[in-house]
Structure formats: structure tokens, C-alpha cells
Amino acid sequence: MMGCKDYFDQVASQWDAMRETFFSDRVRDKAIAAAGVRKGEVAADIGAGSGFVTEGLLREGLKVIAVDQSQAMLGEMRKKFSLADGVDYCCAGVEDLPISDESVDHVFGNMILHHVDSPPGALREWARILKPGGKLVITDMYEHSHEFLREEHHDRWMGFEGEHVRQWLTEAGFSRVMVDSVGENCCAQSDCGSESVEIRLFVAMGEKT
Ligand SMILES: C[S@@+](CC[C@H](N)C(=O)[O-])C[C@H]1O[C@@H](n2cnc3c(N)ncnc32)[C@H](O)[C@@H]1O
Numbered sequence: 001m002m003g004c005k006d007y008f009d010q011v012a013s014q015w016d017a018m019r020e021t022f023f024s025d026r027v028r029d030k031a032i033a034a035a036g037v038r039k040g041e042v043a044a045d046i047g048a049g050s051g052f053v054t055e056g057l058l059r060e061g062l063k064v065i066a067v068d069q070s071q072a073m074l075g076e077m078r079k080k081f082s083l084a085d086g087v088d089y090c091c092a093g094v095e096d097l098p099i100s101d102e103s104v105d106h107v108f109g110n111m112i113l114h115h116v117d118s119p120p121g122a123l124r125e126w127a128r129i130l131k132p133g134g135k136l137v138i139t140d141m142y143e144h145s146h147e148f149l150r151e152e153h154h155d156r157w158m159g160f161e162g163e164h165v166r167q168w169l170t171e172a173g174f175s176r177v178m179v180d181s182v183g184e185n186c187c188a189q190s191d192c193g194s195e196s197v198e199i200r201l202f203v204a205m206g207e208k209t
Contacts, residue, residue: 002154003154004154005069007153008070008072008073008154009070009073012050015049015050015073016050016052019050021187022186022187023186023187024184026182026183027139027182027184027201027203028053028056030139031053031108031137032056032057032108032137034135034137034178035108036135037057040061041062041063041105041106042063042064042065042103042105043064043108044064044097044104044106044126044129045065045066045108045109045110046094046097046107046109047067047068047111047115048064048066048067048073048077049068049070049073049077051076051080051081052110053108053110054066055081057108058081058086058087062086063086063087064086064087064088066089066090067092067094067097067099068094069092069094074091077089094112094116094125095122096125097125097126099129101128102131102132102134104129104130105130106135107126107129107134107135108136108138109136110139110140111139111140111141111186113140113165114155114156114157115154117156119157119165120171120172123169124172126172133208134207135208136174136204136205136206137204137205138205139182139201139203139204140159140201141158141160141186141202142181142200143158143160143161144159144197146158146188146195146197146199148190149188152190159199162179162180162202162204165179165202166179166204169204174207174208175206175207176205177205178205178206179202179204180204181202181203182203184201185198185201186198186199186201
């Protein structure tokens with residue numbers, strides 16, 4: 001059976017078009033606004049895919065460490081940003097990052113939390129690389145019951161309760177924790193076309209103490 005990495009390798013060249021059908025640029029805009037980024041800062045884009053969040057951060061003048069386990073996704077990003085300075089492409093698992101402690105100003109993760117084995121463990125790992133005062137911003141799906149997303153999109157978790165995310169962030173050492181609706185949905189259709197769903201998205205933010 002195909003695993004998560006193989007799945008994203010396979011869809012990498014179509015991911016930008018797929019992503020546009022799932023959710024809009026406003027998700028990225030909300031995430032970047034929540035962090036309050038400044039030109040010249042360094043951010044990690046966790047589960048960066050083909051560079052959806054990275055693109056917005058480059059536009060704001062940040063340097064980005066783009067982390068993904070799919071070489072094909074990173075390859076798409078390299079093509080897209082071939083003329084841009086400031087992207088460090090990092091092929092790695094997001095639950096054990098080859099990034100030094102307290103080395104980045106911001107960590108972003110759009111639609112990656114539902115893929116990791118241990119969400120609380122991943123949040124602790126992402127906290128590790130943040131400088132004190134640095135911001136973590138996660139955007140993902142609220143809890144849902146659409147099983148086909150596990151089978152067809154290799155999702156590990158069927159979204160999250162906002163209260164759980166808030167608790168994990170607090171336990172991972174974040175202060176000023178905020179979990180709120182993005183006001184946008186993730187829209188997906190099952191391969192057989194029998195299910196068409198809209199799942200509410202949340203934005204979660206914490207500041208490393
Ligand atoms: C749903 S896509 C989101 C991509 C991008 N953040 C976006 O918004 O378009 C999830 C990405 O996370 C990557 N991924 C999933 N699990 C991973 C893991 N354990 N380690 C590293 N990357 C992972 C996949 O290869 C894929 O590119």
C-alpha cells in the first residue's frame with residue numbers, strides 16, 4: 001500500500017492546482033498576519049510541500065527553511081523559486097528536524113499537523129527550534145468525520161479539537177496561545193465523487209517563552 005511520502009511524491013507536480021481546490025490564499029494570509037513577521041527574519045515552513053507558505057514569506061522579505069520529506073515536492077519548489085534567494089531546502093521528517101535549537105524567528109505549518117504521528121510531540125519539536133519570543137503558527141482542520149481523507153489523502157488524524165491544540169501548545173511551553181477559526185474551509189471531494197465536504201479550518205498561534 002502507498003504511504004504518505006509516496007503519495008506526496010506522486011502528486012507533487014499537480015499539488016498547486018490541487019491545493020487551490022482545497023483552500024484559498026487567505027489561509028496563508030491569516031497565518032502570516034498572526035505571526036507579525038518582519039523583513040530579514042528567518043522562518044521554518046514545516047511540511048512545506050511545493051511552497052505555498054514559503055512563497056508568502058519570501059514576499060514579506062523573510063529567509064525560509066522549507067522542510068519536507070518529499071524530494072518531489074521540494075523539486076517543484078526549487079523550480080518555482082529558482083530566481084529567489086533566501087530558501088534553504090531541507091529534505092527531512094518534521095518530527096525530528098535537522099535544525100539547531102533556538103535558531104528561527106517563526107515556525108509555520110499549514111496542513112501538516114494532521115499528518116504527524118504525534119501532534120503534541122511534533123509541537124514540542126517545532127518549539128525547540130524557535131528563539132525565545134518566536135512565534136509558531138499552525139493552520140489545519142477542525143475535527144471531522146470524513147474517513148475518505150485518510151484513505152485517499154493519507155491523513156493520519158481526522159482534524160483536531162481546538163481545545164486539544166490549545167492544551168498541547170501550552171504544554172509545549174508556549175504563552176499567548178490563541179486558537180481561532182480561519183473563517184475558511186477545506187473543500188475536498190472523494191475520488192468516486194460520492195462525498196463532497198467542507199471542513200472548517202483553524203489558526204493556532206503561540207509565542208515561545
Ligand atoms: C497537505 S501537504 C501541505 C503542503 C503545504 N504546507 C501546503 O500548504 O500546500 C503536506 C506536506 O507535508 C509533507 N509531510 C507529511 N508528513 C511529513 C513528515 N512526517 N515529515 C516531513 N514532511 C511530511 C508532505 O510531503 C506534504 O508535502
